[in-house]
Amino acid sequence: MHPDDAAQLAQLYAQAQAAALLAYAPYSRFRVGAALLFDDGAVVTGCNVENASFGLTSCAERNALFRSVSERGASPRIVAIAVANANHASSPPCGACRQVLSEFVTPDALVVFPGQTGLALATVSFRSLLPHSFQFEAAL
Ligand code: THU
Numbered sequence: 003m004h005p006d007d008a009a010q011l012a013q014l015y016a017q018a019q020a021a022a023l024l025a026y027a028p029y030s031r032f033r034v035g036a037a038l039l040f041d042d043g044a045v046v047t048g049c050n051v052e053n054a055s056f057g058l059t060s061c062a063e064r065n066a067l068f069r070s071v072s073e074r075g076a077s078p079r080i081v082a083i084a085v086a087n088a089n090h091a092s093s094p095p096c097g098a099c100r101q102v103l104s105e106f107v108t109p110d111a112l113v114v115f116p117g118q119t120g121l122a123l124a125t126v127s128f129r130s131l132l133p134h135s136f137q138f139e140a141a142l
Contacts, residue, residue, distance in 0.1 A: 018086035063099035104135035
């Protein structure tokens with residue numbers, strides 16, 4: 003799978019859409035799905051899971067990432083990320099998810115999501131979404 007291939011990104015986005023249908027979002031009713039494409043060819047999906055204690059909600063993107071690390075370890079690197087929702091809204095990954103994903107992305111990783119303009123799909127570089135991620139080395 004090559005992330006520059008539009009057909010591959012469209013397929014990844016379809017997997018994010020399918021994941022959104024599994025979301026547990028009875029409070030916001032905003033169902034989100036994420037699909038991560040790794041450099042070993044694997045795709046791992048996740049959906050948001052909410053809680054009556056609202057702050058315990060976990061986003062689709064982080065659930066997908068944590069699922070991948072839990073099942074396959076931390077070595078595979080992300081080459082593309084698709085985010086979709088069942089609400090026909092623009093949905094780039096939130097800032098918290100960008101920071102978490104930043105430790106696992108390849109330098110040229112791409113992100114596809116419903117954009118602002120007529121909800122046409124936007125494809126942008128991960129770097130453009132989070133140009134200055136926090137890295138622990140910076141604190142040493
Ligand atoms: N949500 C995600 O799953 N991913 C994001 O990037 C932004 C927000 C979820 C969290 C919550 O369940 C719902 O969307 C509304 O914020």
